[in-house]
Amino acid sequence: xxxxxxxxxxxxxxxxxxxxxxxxxxxxxxxxxxxxxxxxxxxxxxxxxxxxxxxxxxxxxxxxxxxxxxxxxxxxxxxxxxxxxxxxxxxxxxxxxxxxxxxxxxxxxxxxxxxxxxxxxxxxxxxxxxxxxxxxxxxxxxxxxxxxxxxxxxxxxxxxxxxxxxxxxxxxxxxxxxxxxxxxxxxxxxxxxxxxxxxxxxxxxxxxxxxxxxxxxxxxxxxxxxxxxxxxxxxxxxxxxxxxxxxxxxxxxxxxxxxxxxxxxxxxxxxxxxxxxxxxxxxxxxxxxxxxxxxxxxxxxxxxxxxxxxxxxxxxxxxxxxxxxxxxxxxxxxxxxxxxxxxxxxxxxxxxxxxxxxxxxxxxxxxxxxxxxxxxxxxxxxxxxx
Amino acid sequence: xxxxxxxxxxxxxxxxxxxxxxxxxxxxxxxxxxxxxxxxxxxxxxxxxxxxxxxxxxxxxxxxxxxxxxxxxxxxxxxxxxxxxxxxxxxxxxxxxxxxxxxxxxxxxxxxxxxxxxxxxxxxxxxxxxxxxxxxxxxxxxxxxxxxxxxxxxxxxxxxxxxxxxxxxxxxxxxxxxxxxxxxxxxxxxxxxxxxxxxxxxxxxxxxxxxxxxxxxxxxxxxxxxxxxxxxxxxxxxxxxxxxxxxxxxxxxxxxxxxxxxxxxxxxxxxxxxxxxxxxxxxxxxxxxxxxxxxxxxxxxxxxxxxxxxxxxxxxxxxxxxxxxxxxxxxxxxxxxxxxxxxxxxxxxxxxxxxxxxxxxxxxxxxxxxxxxxxxxxxxxxxxxx
DNA sequence: TTGGTTGCCGAAACCGGTTTCGGAGCGAAC
DNA sequence: GTTCGCTCCGAAACCGGTTTCGGCAACCAA
Numbered sequence: 124x125x126x127x128x129x130x131x132x133x134x135x136x137x138x139x140x141x142x143x144x145x146x147x148x149x150x151x152x153x154x155x156x157x158x159x160x161x162x163x164x165x166x167x168x169x170x171x172x173x174x175x176x177x178x179x180x181x182x183x184x185x186x187x188x189x190x191x192x193x194x195x196x197x198x199x200x201x202x203x204x205x206x207x208x209x210x211x212x213x214x215x216x217x218x219x220x221x222x223x224x225x226x227x228x229x230x231x232x233x234x235x236x237x238x239x240x241x242x243x244x245x246x247x248x249x250x251x252x253x254x255x256x257x258x259x260x261x262x263x264x265x266x267x268x269x270x271x272x273x274x275x276x277x278x279x280x281x282x283x284x285x286x287x288x289x290x291x292x293x294x295x296x297x298x299x300x301x302x303x304x305x306x307x308x309x310x311x312x313x314x315x316x317x318x319x320x321x322x323x324x325x326x327x328x329x330x331x332x333x334x335x336x337x338x339x340x341x342x343x344x345x346x347x348x349x350x351x352x353x354x355x356x357x358x359x360x361x362x363x364x365x366x367x368x369x370x371x372x373x374x375x376x377x378x379x380x381x382x383x384x385x386x387x388x389x390x391x392x393x394x395x396x397x398x399x400x401x402x403x404x405x406x407x408x409x410x411x412x413x414x415x416x417x418x419x420x421x422x423x424x425x426x427x428x429x430x431x432x433x434x435x436x437x438x439x440x441x442x443x444x445x446x447x448x449x450x451x452x453x454x455x456x457x458x459x460x461x462x463x464x465x466x467x468x469x470x471x472x473x474x475x476x477x478x479x480x481x482x483x484x485x486x487x488x489x490x491x492x493x494x495x496x497x498x499x500x501x502x503x504x505x506x507x508x509x
Numbered sequence: 510x511x512x513x514x515x516x517x518x519x520x521x522x523x524x525x526x527x528x529x530x531x532x533x534x535x536x537x538x539x540x541x542x543x544x545x546x547x548x549x550x551x552x553x554x555x556x557x558x559x560x561x562x563x564x565x566x567x568x569x570x571x572x573x574x575x576x577x578x579x580x581x582x583x584x585x586x587x588x589x590x591x592x593x594x595x596x597x598x599x600x601x602x603x604x605x606x607x608x609x610x611x612x613x614x615x616x617x618x619x620x621x622x623x624x625x626x627x628x629x630x631x632x633x634x635x636x637x638x639x640x641x642x643x644x645x646x647x648x649x650x651x652x653x654x655x656x657x658x659x660x661x662x663x664x665x666x667x668x669x670x671x672x673x674x675x676x677x678x679x680x681x682x683x684x685x686x687x688x689x690x691x692x693x694x695x696x697x698x699x700x701x702x703x704x705x706x707x708x709x710x711x712x713x714x715x716x717x718x719x720x721x722x723x724x725x726x727x728x729x730x731x732x733x734x735x736x737x738x739x740x741x742x743x744x745x746x747x748x749x750x751x752x753x754x755x756x757x758x759x760x761x762x763x764x765x766x767x768x769x770x771x772x773x774x775x776x777x778x779x780x781x782x783x784x785x786x787x788x789x790x791x792x793x794x795x796x797x798x799x800x801x802x803x804x805x806x807x808x809x810x811x812x813x814x815x816x817x818x819x820x821x822x823x824x825x826x827x828x829x830x831x832x833x834x835x836x837x838x839x840x841x842x843x844x845x846x847x848x849x850x851x852x853x854x855x856x857x858x859x860x861x862x863x864x865x866x867x868x869x870x871x872x873x874x875x876x877x878x879x880x881x882x883x884x885x886x887x888x889x890x891x892x893x894x895x
Numbered sequence: 896t897t898g899g900t901t902g903c904c905g906a907a908a909c910c911g912g913t914t915t916c917g918g919a920g921c922g923a924a925c
Numbered sequence: 926g927t928t929c930g931c932t933c934c935g936a937a938a939c940c941g942g943t944t945t946c947g948g949c950a951a952c953c954a955a
Contacts, residue, residue: 160907171904172903218607226630240627241628243625433789558934562933582913
């Protein structure tokens with residue numbers, strides 16, 4: 124290849140050789156003929172740097188591929204440009220299929236600001252505070268994402284006392300006068316979803332609709348129950364405490380509560396579950412009682428776990444966009460560490476209905492349903508069917 | 510309460526008030542009546558500090574709750590005491606239920622050395638190298654865990670060239686002369702598990718055993734296929750290429766491959782899948798062909814995903830201890846960054862068989878099985894059964 | 896011309912550690 | 926009694942940034 128002699132050989136003094144050492148502030152300053160203090164202030168947007176200089180510094184920095192070392196900055200500023208999340212590894216209902224999506228979102232949200240994400244795990248409630256404490260003390264993060272918020276959440280008190288920024292994935296303080304106080308949060312409105320689930324069932328013609336809640340320790344359980352009650356009221360249906368069950372954390376516990384509802388003298392023909400996992404527990408029970416899901420009894424879940432798609436019949440449920448949640452949380456948390464008021468950083472998203480095959484018009488009245496169940500149980504109790 | 514006047518009022522000059530400011534090196538040094546350089550060297554185990562002094566420094570540091578700021582150390586040492594992992598968010602078979610366990614293990618392994626774990630995500634193969642590059646350049650981590658290793662893995666080349674420590678979760682370079690070269694890794698021996706799966710089926714009396722592999726881009730796919738071949742050979746069964754399928758990344762792809770095997774003129778009575786997800790895909794196909802899993806056809810999976818326990822019949826599979834994997838990887842990686850030779854840091858664990866209900870003695874010969882399938886297909890093809 | 900702002904930048908201190916280097920103190924050897 | 930070597934520690938430089946502070950020049954008003 125022949126190079127055109129008229130064109131000057133391009134000087135790649137600004138070239139960015141990836142294998143070479145990184146360029147540091149001094150070098151950038153030398154290159155610009157400025158002092159490193161000026162360059163630093165220009166990069167950080169100080170007002171005592173002229174607009175011209177700032178532009179020039181910024182463009183050269185970009186061309187030379189300058190990236191400040193966050194831990195070098197941190198030593199003076201005290202900020203490490205990182206957010207952290209501590210997940211507890213001791214939960215009965217772990218194996219969260221959305222963790223990857225959520226983390227992907229959070230990482231992306233952080234990356235957009237050139238921040239990073241560090242994670243840690245705690246084995247117990249008590250360990251949780253220790254882990255948070257260590258992270259705070261060693262200044263491993265400038266703020267925290269707190270997933271799975273509880274009604275009365277020790278992490279919130281702890282971090283508030285330490286005056287460390289944090290944001291909730293979910294809300295807290297259910298039933299208190301000012302539940303949100305001065306915390307920031309992002310949440311998906313489970314109550315809206317559950318309310319619409321009840322409307323949907325009542326639209327199908329169901330008159331007795333049950334609800335199976337989750338662990339009352341978590342704030343969302345109460346909100347979803349509220350949604351259920353709102354749905355009943357909107358449909359003009361009476362509240363029957365018999366139809367409200369709680370504490371279904373796992374699939375097995377979901378089965379227990381479903382059984383309790385279906386064994387009622389006047390059982391519900393539709394059941395709304397606070398979680399998919401619990402809803403899937405009911406599948407076993409329905410099989411056991413010879414009930415056809417979607418016909419004899421309608422089941423709705425919430426979460427949109429992948430498995431809900433593959434069970435038979437596929438489960439009607441609500442899907443939440445975990446990735447977006449992570450992304451929003453990261454961004455809002457970073458903005459908070461930059462000085463924005465926590466109470467201005469709140470967002471409520473909506474879950475979206477996945478219409479599938481586990482619900483439909485009731486073909487049995489509650490009475491008929493009860494009869495079918497006892498009949499089937501007796502039939503099965505007596506002989507060994509083969 | 511009356512204090513005993515003979516006892517001197519205890520001076521809590523060493524007390525550790527959690528809400529107070531953290532103690533820094535200077536303060537610790539002042540307290541000890543030593544220079545901060547001496548204290549620093551004592552804490553870091555330099556040999557020019559007397560044993561007595563070292564003990565004294567260590568114990569006082571502990572009592573005062575001194576913890577060095579890792580980013581302050583990093584500025585001089587270049588080491589941030591952190592390991593990183595980049596997960597790719599664009600995979601078709603994401604929703605890894607074990608991510609949480611794995612991360613828990615890795616975090617724990619890191620914590621044991623007082624290290625932390627940072628994570629990031631990449632949207633594509635290309636993005637992956639960028640993300641790694643950024644992390645390296647900004648020195649966000651001293652080493653990397655590389656999950657889901659590929660036969661020909663760009664990350665390995667990239668990090669090797671940059672001379673950055675890393676460890677593989679899995680092996681690499683299948684089929685090459687020296688596949689492991691000088692990398693360190695931890696892996697679960699899928700080949701051993703799959704070999705024993707074949708032995709198990711042959712022990713049941715199966716003579717025609719199929720295999721459905723996974724994405725050949727990943728190293729483990731080849732190893733598991735090897736395990737299948739070893740199993741055949743150990744059982745004295747011939748290799749029939751017809752019985753070997755690949756490329757089942759998802760449940761649906763698993764279904765496709767299962768269908769291909771079962772529609773053979775001489776179909777296998779037992780099928781070993783490289784992954785549970787693919788194995789679950791076969792459930793649909795068996796239902797479609799009117800086949801009873803565990804009787805008409807035996808299915809084995811690998812991974813031990815939670816869902817495998819709840820399908821009907823429950824899937825016989827191999828469970829891998831993801832948490833332990835994470836923990837081992839973290840520890841070995843840290844040791845590598847401290848100077849241990851990569852080739853001395855390798856470990857192979859075993860998966861453990863979960864005997865469930867999807868396999869057993871064949872009640873049909875391959876011929877009979879084929880007949881049953883065609884018969885059922887024709888029956889279904891003709892009329893609309895209701 | 897003078898004095899006072901204002902805009903813009905450089906010198907130097909600073910952050911909290913680590914590492915280099917030199918030297919005091921001491922015992923042993925000559 | 927030197928001299929040498931060894932043990933152990935302190936002073937100071939250093940890492941790569943940020944921030945304080947002061948000063949020069951230009952501009953403005955009197």
